[in-house]
Amino acid sequence: MSLPRPLLVGLIVSAALNVFLIGGVAGVTYVRLSSPPPVAPPPPALAAAPAYAPPVWQAPPPAADPATPSRATPAVRPAQSPAQAPAQFPAPPPQDGERLARPPLWTAGDQLSPQSRKALRLALRAANQKNQPITRQARTERQAALAALTNPSFDPAEVGKRLTNARTLDIQARANVEAALAAYAATLSPSERAVLAQGLTRIYAPRQALRQNARQGAE
Numbered sequence: 586m587s588l589p590r591p592l593l594v595g596l597i598v599s600a601a602l603n604v605f606l607i608g609g610v611a612g613v614t615y616v617r618l619s620s621p622p623p624v625a626p627p628p629p630a631l632a633a634a635p636a637y638a639p640p641v642w643q644a645p646p647p648a649a650d651p652a653t654p655s656r657a658t659p660a661v662r663p664a665q666s667p668a669q670a671p672a673q674f675p676a677p678p679p680q681d682g683e684r685l686a687r688p689p690l691w692t693a694g695d696q697l698s699p700q701s702r703k704a705l706r707l708a709l710r711a712a713n714q715k716n717q718p719i720t721r722q723a724r725t726e727r728q729a730a731l732a733a734l735t736n737p738s739f740d741p742a743e744v745g746k747r748l749t750n751a752r753t754l755d756i757q758a759r760a761n762v763e764a765a766l767a768a769y770a771a772t773l774s775p776s777e778r779a780v781l782a783q784g785l786t787r788i789y790a791p792r793q794a795l796r797q798n799a800r801q802g803a804e
Contacts, residue, residue, distance in 0.1 A: 690762070693784030697777055705769055705781075712765035716758040723754035 694705040730747035733740060766785075770778050 688788055690788060693781060693788055695784060696780045697773075697784075701773060701777055704772065708765045708769040709762070712762045716761050719754050719758045719761075723751045723758070726751035726754065 691702075691706050691709055694702045697705070726747045730744045730751070733744045733747065770781060773781060
């Protein structure tokens with residue numbers, strides 16, 4: 586049986602088209618299977634850490650020659666304003682058992698006039714000159730008492746006598762100074778005598794003077 590010519594041509598064209606499609610699909614599949622898999626790009630390299638460098642020892646600068654003047658500009662300290670100045674507080678009174686150093690007797694007239702201060706110093710100088718032999722004798726008596734303490738034939742009565750003599754001489758020297766102060770005070774005005782009395786209180790009774798200053802500062 587023979588097919589019509591148009592049908593035969595259509596079958597041939599259809600078969601050729603199928604063969605072409607099958608060949609194309611097979612070629613694409615072969616290419617995919619035969620080609621190597623894609624390689625992922627390498628990750629970015631991390632920044633290399635800086636190499637450790639050992640510390641470099643530097644020699645200290647040479648000491649400046651004392652004979653050579655320094656060229657460095659001295660640092661200027663800012664002036665402290667009155668508002669920034671530290672507050673001044675009166676000194677606390679001494680506690681019981683503390684001993685205060687007695688200032689010189691002539692400092693009792695620090696608040697007097699220049700003429701009165703000069704007269705006070707002259708009066709005290711005359712009293713000290715009068716007391717020089719007395720103080721030397723008192724020192725000799727004390728040294729003799731100390732020597733008697735180390736004597737193998739120790740005599741308590743002798744030591745007591747020496748110390749009593751030294752104490753009597755000290756009282757005599759102090760009486761001479763106080764008599765000079767009394768005679769000097771008689772030459773002052775009432776206001777200056779009050780100033781002198783305050784100065785003598787600061788010397789003879791320092792605890793009382795410090796307490797008075799502390800109370801005045803607190804007020």
